[in-house]
Amino acid sequence: MTREDNTKNEKTQSDKKTNILSGLIKKKENSADVFKDGSVSVKNANLWYGDFQALKDVSLEIPDRKVTAFIGPSGCGKSTLLKCLNRMNDLIEGCRIEGRFEVGGTDIYKSADVNLLRKNVGMVFQKPNLFPMSIYDNICYGPRTHGIRKKSELDEIVERSLKEAAMWDEAKNRLSKSALGMSGGQQQRLCIARALAVRPKVLLLDEPTSALDPISTGKIEELTSELKKELTVIIVTHNMQQATRIADKTAFFLLGELIEYSDTEELFINPEDPRTERYITGKFG
Amino acid sequence: MKDTVAKYRTKRLSDPRIKEGGIKAIFALAATFSAIAAAAIFVFLLATGIPSIAETGFFRFVFGKTWNPAIGEYGIAAAIVGSVYSTVGALLVGGTLGFFCAVYISRYCPKKLKQAFLQLVNLLAGIPSVIYGFFGILIMQPVLGNLSDNGSGAGLLCVSLILGIMIMPTIVSMSVSALDAVPQSIYEGARALGDTRSQAVFGAVVPAAKSGITASFILGIGRAAGETMAVAMICGGAKIIPEGLFQSYSTMTSLIVTGLGELAPGDKTYGAMVGTACILFLFVAIINLTVQAFTGEKKDKPAKKARAEKKTRGTKLLSGKISALRHARPKETVIIKTAGCYISAAISLFALGAIVLFILIKGLPHLSKEGLFSTTGSYSGAQTILPSIISTLMILFLSLLIAVPTGLGGAIFLSEYAKRGNFITKIIKSCIEILAGIPSIVYGLFGNAFFVHVCGLGTSILSGSLTIVLMVIPVILRSSEEAIKAVPDGYMEGSLALGAGKARTIFRTVLPSALPGVLTAIILATGRIIGESAPLMLTSGNGGMGALPDGYTSKGTSLAVLLYWFNKEYAYVDEAWATAAILLMVVLALNLISTISVKLLQKKLRGAV
Incomplete structure (x- = not known):
């Protein structure tokens, strides 16, 4: 096989992939001009809630299509930073933000429409927050928001999103039933499916398993490893084992500062900073 | 596929911030309206009441024991x-x-x-x-x-x-x-x-x-x-x-409602009535402020202190x-x-x-087909209840048509858009509290002066409906606000995180969840409108009605006012019983409907259906 053949082969393969994920193409055409890819860059981020400084000069680069974990004790600023990335902090009164935040090379606080940003940077919260509607309507909420009305298209999106969230088998026979009748773990995976339905480039997970049992937690962890093939996953977690299990890169925060940020293995086996070492060995936190 | 992309694009372009801003402005307008209404009533009371109290002299007015308009003696001590x-x-x-x-x-x-x-x-x-x-x-x-x-x-x-x-x-x-x-x-x-x-x-x-x-x-x-x-x-x-x-006497409210009759602003007795309403309003306002101090205190106190x-x-x-x-x-x-x-x-x-x-x-x-629905027929005289049923429905329709969107809009503004601690928000909220505490007779007096006389609408169903609008807005607004505030924050966050705008979030997630509460508010308001009598007596018509109303500009006696009139005229005891029975059944039915529908809706929201 010549080298040319090889590249050609790769190309057809990738073509096939994009065809399967037809929605992905659509999204790329839509917002390719705004968000290039799922890489995230934060430069000199400072954030205050009133007088309290929650983030102190944080800078980090998060690679496209990898799982990145934010760890650290409560109140260290990891969730705050996460919420900066889809501008959910805008909702909080008295919150002041400085610094440059980029998603796919675009400054999200200057040039991007906040709703378009949130479409591209999805979020799943600590507690499942499904709407009091049917499963089907929950998944369709995002696509409908962004202008998709055709039943056939919506059906396709629902099936695909549920399959991607590994929920299809559990949910396919009760799509028209209220989503609130599902168990906690199922609800959280439905939340992930709902976020996936708008084809985001980045998915933010804010302690998604803290309210779940070990089996449901395992399912969501498996899911993140699948998801990173398509998008960037950033997960805030209190559970260090979870970070080692699923994250490619890990960032350790303490009192609003980014203490250490490197490949997960490196950070856990060979931490550079003594504070990181003390935290991961359980000396404080 | 290209089609959907194009469609998507145009949608995006046609709803930039202008739409969001416009919707916010509409809600803000609704909230402001309530504040203006409260201010207007307040200004009216003071502007008309104070000069007339001054004319008699404050002490003579408040401590005078004789009320006799015939000799120009206006002392309301007995009524107080x-x-x-x-x-x-x-x-x-x-x-x-x-x-x-x-x-x-x-x-x-x-x-x-x-x-x-x-x-x-x-x-x-x-x-x-x-x-x-x-x-x-x-x-x-x-x-x-x-x-x-x-x-x-x-x-x-x-x-x-x-x-x-x-x-x-x-x-x-x-x-x-x-x-x-x-x-x-x-x-x-x-x-x-x-x-x-x-x-x-x-x-x-x-x-x-x-x-x-x-x-x-x-x-x-x-x-x-x-x-x-x-x-x-x-x-x-x-x-x-x-x-x-066991002695016959009067109160401030009964003095106003029975004495106003066909008087018009400018009349000395009318002024004295407004003066009485002024005193009553102050009394009730002080009471409401005291309640607020009692209940509000706990909310504002820092948790630690509490x-x-x-x-x-x-x-x-x-x-x-x-x-x-x-x-x-x-x-x-x-x-x-x-x-x-x-x-x-x-x-x-x-x-x-x-x-x-x-x-x-x-x-x-005493309920009979002719008595109820005949347009010409009669019980003992030429009285049927039909014109009143129609008047009541007309008042109900118009006042809900105006009050529900306004009250709901104001509630949405106060709970979702207004910044807490903002000065103007505080003023609007206090105005609504005051509006909610005003006795209905004061609304009636205001409606009589403003809609009937100043606006020249005359004693008409329209004047009555507009007066009722003012009265019902705070009822709908306050209970809707409670209902909206009770919606979990997660719904809103979830919707925003999917890229939905604020307006869409409110209409598609917040309001549907608040629906049972809002519905209760509307049904309660309906009950209040149907049962309300004092304000309508002074604005919409207060007597034997005979003819069907032609439209919103004609006089119309509501059912509740009709019951009062029947009772006052002695001759219509049977009709009075029949009217009372109708009123009561309507109110009971509304209560039943609200209980059942709210239960069903809540069940649906909880996911049991």
């Missing part, structure tokens, strides 16, 4: 004393009944019956004022007449009993929430010291709920002072200070308990109090049953 007496009497009856009934519901009633019991008590609150008045005249007064020397049951005793039953639901529902909020640990602490159940309830739980119970009493006072139609029907109407329980206070209160209570035990709490008083609970609960149920049964049993036989 009458108002005070009725309020005190109502508080004695309603406060005692309400307090014990609340303790029963909160602490003695079987858990399963609790909700049902509360709902029955709230039914009493939904019964229109004219029905109470009617019940007072035809059922209560003959009974009370047997007790009096002069053979007439009219007077302070009858007013106190009726008003007491009317304010009881307010006191019960507020006191029950106060009692339910007392931490279980306080009760258990008292039981651990060897108290019996009743000793613990009255020795520890009730004192801990004292501020809430007091607030409920104050609110009850406000209701009693502002009540108009029922009082006007049963007080007798003599302009003298009553010297016994916790500290709770702690000291807890220890105080316990040390109080110990000393009380040392003095050996007399068992007899506790037994009497406990018995009071059961008796009060029974009395409130009995009152509800008596009113409903008497009116239905005596009223239903």
